[in-house]
Amino acid sequence: MSAALNIGARALTTNLAALQVIGHNIANANTAGYSRQTVQTQSSGYQMLGGMYFGKGVELANVTRAHSDYLTREARLAGSAAAADGERYARLQQLESLFPTGTDGLGAAVNSMLNVWNDVASSPSDLSARVVALARGDDLASRMRSTAGQLDILTTSANQEASGTVSTINRLASDVAKINQKIIESQGDNGQPNDLLDQRDQLLSELGKLVQVTTVSADDGSTSVFVGGSQPLVLGSSANKLMLVNNPDNPSQKQVNLIQGGVSQALPTTNLGGSLGGLLTYVNTDLPQMQNLLGRMALALQTEMNTQHRLGMDLQGNVGGDFFVPSANAQAVPGAANTGNAQIHTQVSDPTALKASDYQLVFDGAGVNVTRMSDGVTTAFASLPAELDGLSFELDSGAGAVGDSYFVRPFASAARDMQVAIGSPTQLAVASPVMVTPGSTNAEGLSIESLYAFEASANLNDPVSISFLADGTFTISGLGPGNPPPDNPGLPGSYNYTPGKPLQFNGWSLTLRGSPTAGDSFDITPAPAGSNPQNGGNAKAVLALRDLATFDGVSLSEGYGVLLSHLGTEVQSAQFAARYTEQLAGSTESARAGLSGVNLDEEAARLLQFQQAYQASAKFLQVAQGTFDTLLQTVGR
Known part of the structure; x- marks a missing residue:
């Protein structure tokens, strides 16, 4: 009789446990990262009575979660790629808004500034035409400065966002390490802490959206997390930290270092992934490219304008000066590990040959190698000065030691500092000499x-x-x-x-x-004194600059189109990548959720199933109890 009571009691508790798990599933149907749990039951064995074998009922074997390591890993990797592409695309859309087309664009400002010289050429002595020419030049310079300033703001904002993302990554890594410790302490012989495992998977999913991670599971139930290819962010119950720093060889770029045991190691930006990887691609590649394109446009324009303006004569017969304030020569930044004391700068030697790129100089035993960073092409020179891409790389003082490197951005400040150099319309060099x-x-x-x-x-x-x-x-x-x-x-x-x-x-x-x-x-003879009010020869020369092949064979007046073409290509490419990886991430997450997610209809059916089993178990226990009571009463007589 005791066996029957035990069967009923075990059935009652087992079915109650199943109902509790089902209720837990229903309660967490909308909880992010929750995996459906299922009660696993097994027979309680048997006993022999009168040469016959009788079962002992049911018992609870385990509570498992619906989970696939493969689907979880694929969903995390796809989510990381989608976050990287989505972040970059969103940032490029912001960048695109700085370069409008039509009358509001820089192209219209350039053409307006050049076209007004036609009126000056037609009426060289007309001060109002000269005033308009100066106003158009000032308007162009103002737009250049404004656009460059907005680029600086976007750079600062992206850097701050990247710094905040690194802080969030460090917090999540610390949380993963704490969960690992709890799992190690809670790990049993027959069961697993399912909710802790779900919490860890959810943390890893959030972490993967910020930076691409790979994981390795240990026998004690902990999971180690690696970033940047193979660098340990989390090892068991301990977490390392990431730090956003300036690239020592390129101060305009940011890099992420892993701090482990007091040692700092740079992580390859191309292997970061996640929104952090997308941000750094934007900061280190997209923004500098646009700054260089804008700076090249400003530097070439001011150089051509100044050169031509200096060849003319003003209204008083004086030789023309600079129309725009000349940009300062770009100083090369020495590498952190340099041992030499060379001081290097660049200056424009041919404005029609400029390439929108930064440059790196490296000294070796044979001379100096100059690398164009936009495409990685390296040109060797025996010594400095060196002429490349319309730039002259000049040695100011000192000498470079073997292995020394220098980084230079020739166009970084050209648009930011652009302004008209003359203030009086009479100083406009309109006349030809x-x-x-x-x-x-x-x-x-x-x-x-x-x-x-x-x-x-x-x-x-x-x-x-x-x-x-x-x-x-x-x-x-x-x-x-x-x-x-x-x-x-x-x-x-x-x-x-x-x-x-x-x-x-x-x-x-x-x-x-x-x-x-x-x-x-x-x-052809020198222009006689006093002929300047009727002489518009140099104004026609300025007007002719419109058609001068300047930007990779494109005319000066169409230079803005080169910039827009590059930006449009990058935005379109980023949009395609973002849409593709977003769809891939959605499909992989759907596959994971299809396996691990809670289906309320299924849970309702299971709820009814185990409710009936529970009620039947209770009824069986009631019958066994009644039978036992009757037996006791009979024996007691």
């Missing part, structure tokens, strides 16, 4: 379009005469050294003529239109 006089007997087939100085030449003011021959070629006298040789050698040596193609000699450029007649002649 040379003038052209057609021969008195010229036919009417040729017209003069423009004449201006295009480079500083010692022979600029030398009198020169051009005479056209019957075959349409021309001869020229009065040339100084360094001019191109005749196209047609002989006596006399003549040059070919193409209508509309500039004739460039002695530092001046003359453009003629039409068809020449034999005997047509033109004399």
Whole structure:
């Protein structure tokens, strides 16, 4: 009889335990990271009575959770990739808003600044036209400074966000280590602390969205966490820390170091993943690229404008000065491990050859290697100065030791510091220092379009005469050294003529239109004193800068389009990656949740099942108790 009572009691407690687990599932149906739990039962064995074997009922074997290590790992990795791509895409959208198109864009400001010189060329003595030209230049400089300032704000904001993300990672790592300790202490021979395991998986999921992690399980139930490929963030019940620091070889970039036992080790940014990886890609790659593109645009424009403006004459007959305040030469930053004392700077040598890139210089036994950071191309030089990509790398003082490295950002401050250098409209160098006089007997087939100085030449003011021959070629006298040789050698040596193609000699450029007649002649001489109010030659030269191939073969007026094209490509690529990884993360999480999640319909069915089993067990226990009482009463008589 005691066996029957024991069977009933065990059935009652086992079914009650099942009901408790089902209730726990229902209560946590909406709890993030919760895995459905299931009661595992088993037979309580048997006993022999009268040569027969009778079962002893049921007992609770274990409470397990619906969980797949594979699906959990895949969901975590996909979530990390989605977080990285999503973070970068969101940041690039913010960046894109700084570069509008249409009349609000920098391209419109550049063209407006250049186009207004057409009015100045038409009316060189009109002060109102000169004032407008200065205003357009000031407006462009203001927009450049504003855009550069907004880029600085985005950089600061992203750095602060990255620092906050690192702090959150450290907190989560510490929480994982604490959970590991609890699991070690709670681990039993026949069961597992399911809720602690769920809490740890949820922490790892949150951690994976911030930085890509890999995990390794130990026999004691703890899980070690690794970041950056193979660096230990959590080992059992102890956690290391991450720290966001400046890259010692590139102060404009950030890197993440792992601090373990007082030793700091840099983690590869490309292996970080998560929102932290997306942020650092944005900070270290996307923002510097846009700063370089904007800075190159500003530096090339101000260099071309200043060079041309200095070749002209102002309203009082003075030689023109700088139109924009020249950017300071970029100083190279020495590497932290340098042992030499070299001081290096860069300056523009050819504004039409500039590449939107930072540069690294490394000294070796054979000289110095200059690496263009945008594509990793390295060029070796025997010594400094070195000319590369329209830049001159100059050694100011000292010497570099073997192994020394230097990092330089030639375009970092060009847009940030851009401003107009002149304040009076009379200082605008509109006039050309040379003038052209057609021969008195010229036919009417040729017209003069423009004449201006295009480079500083010692022979600029030398009198020169051009005479056209019957075959349409021309001869020229009065040339100084360094001019191109005749196209047609002989006596006399003549040059070919193409209508509309500039004739460039002695530092001046003359453009003629039409068809020449034999005997047509033109004399180029210094502009006489007092002719500046009627002379708009240099204004036409500034206007001609619009079509100067400057940005990888693209004209100065279309330089903003190069910037927009690069940004648009990056945004579109980031959008595609974000959408793809978001869908992948959603599908892998759905697969994990499909296995581990709570289905209320299923739980309701199981609730009814075990409720009936519990009631039946109670009824059986009641019958056994009644039978036992009857037996006691019978025996007692």
